[in-house]
Amino acid sequence: MSISNRKVVIVGAGHVGSHVGYALISQSLADEIVYIDSDRAKAVAQALDLTDATNYLPVRTRVTAGDYSDAADAQIMIIAAGPLPSGNQTRMDTLGQTIEILKEVTASIKKSGFDGIIVNISNPADVITHYIQHTLNWAPERIFSTSTTLDSARLRRAIAQETGIDQKSITAYALGEHGESQMVAWSAVTIAGKPLSQWREEYPDTFGRLDLDALADAGREGGWTILRGKGCTEFGIGASAAEVVRAIFYNENRVLSVSVLLDGQYGQHDVYASVPAIVGRDGIAHIIELHLTPEEQEKFDASCRTMSDNYQLSLTL
Numbered sequence: 001m002s003i004s005n006r007k008v009v010i011v012g013a014g015h016v017g018s019h020v021g022y023a024l025i026s027q028s029l030a031d032e033i034v035y036i037d038s039d040r041a042k043a044v045a046q047a048l049d050l051t052d053a054t055n056y057l058p059v060r061t062r063v064t065a066g067d068y069s070d071a072a073d074a075q076i077m078i079i080a081a082g083p084l085p086s087g088n089q090t091r092m093d094t095l096g097q098t099i100e101i102l103k104e105v106t107a108s109i110k111k112s113g114f115d116g117i118i119v120n121i122s123n124p125a126d127v128i129t130h131y132i133q134h135t136l137n138w139a140p141e142r143i144f145s146t147s148t149t150l151d152s153a154r155l156r157r158a159i160a161q162e163t164g165i166d167q168k169s170i171t172a173y174a175l176g177e178h179g180e181s182q183m184v185a186w187s188a189v190t191i192a193g194k195p196l197s198q199w200r201e202e203y204p205d206t207f208g209r210l211d212l213d214a215l216a217d218a219g220r221e222g223g224w225t226i227l228r229g230k231g232c233t234e235f236g237i238g239a240s241a242a243e244v245v246r247a248i249f250y251n252e253n254r255v256l257s258v259s260v261l262l263d264g265q266y267g268q269h270d271v272y273a274s275v276p277a278i279v280g281r282d283g284i285a286h287i288i289e290l291h292l293t294p295e296e297q298e299k300f301d302a303s304c305r306t307m308s309d310n311y312q313l314s315l316t317l
């Protein structure tokens with residue numbers, strides 16, 4: 001009889017890393033979690049706090065603080081290290097600070113013996129994921145980011161609030177950057193399988209009056225509203241990361257909006273951008289190409305240029 005151990009290493013024991021860990025243990029998605037953080041005491045504290053929680057959860061998960069040697073037999077590594085934007089900073093404005101941290105992280109990964117799947121959360125998510133993949137020189141299918149998985153959830157929430165239809169009945173994707181240049185593929189939005197464009201034609205007095213620009217803004221600005229209100233985001237990203245982990249461990253072939261390395265898809269090359277992709281046991285199984293309108297393609301191209309330019313900058317830092 002073979003019994004596997006679902007092991008996840010989380011690099012970064014701050015707000016995001018801690019809530020990713022809690023989402024994993026509360027949903028029984030990992031048998032073992034190891035926290036790695038430059039602040040060893042914080043990693044120990046988070047591990048102890050989560051271990052206490054497992055006493056009252058359905059399944060016990062072993063949670064410890066460790067180092068990169070503990071990653072050798074892990075299947076998934078989640079990188080959640082780096083600063084939060086402060087003041088009027090955007091996520092992209094934290095690039096230099098995050099790169100300094102990731103230099104040490106990637107050097108440690110190379111020495112660790114880890115050969116699983118890396119899911120990056122550190123911002124600016126798309127550029128940092130590209131930097132990690134470039135530095136490690138691994139197959140891009142094994143290195144991707146949650147990116148607009150969360151923005152897409154915020155977009156669905158905004159649409160649900162305006163239409164009165166539950167967000168789980170809505171399919172909508174924010175594409176491109178997990179940041180200011182992201183865009184919405186409105187031509188691909190469906191409610192109960194019916195394109196939003198049809199809803200707008202059939203119900204001009206309700207759906208027809210939806211302000212699509214305002215809805216896109218609500219999805220993009222959702223994180224900033226939360227950050228301004230309480231100083232961090234944590235629950236949404238924790239649940240988003242847990243969905244990715246579930247898709248990998250259970251080989252769900254789940255379609256999620258994640259940041260992947262584009263090689264010709266959407267007319268883009270050598271840039272990480274968020275698009276719908278099939279996520280399974282081996283990471284990214286397939287990148288799905290939506291048929292964007294010319295206007296949507298132009299906005300997507302602009303977002304990709306932003307990330308490509310900043311990726312080139314990251315290599316000089």
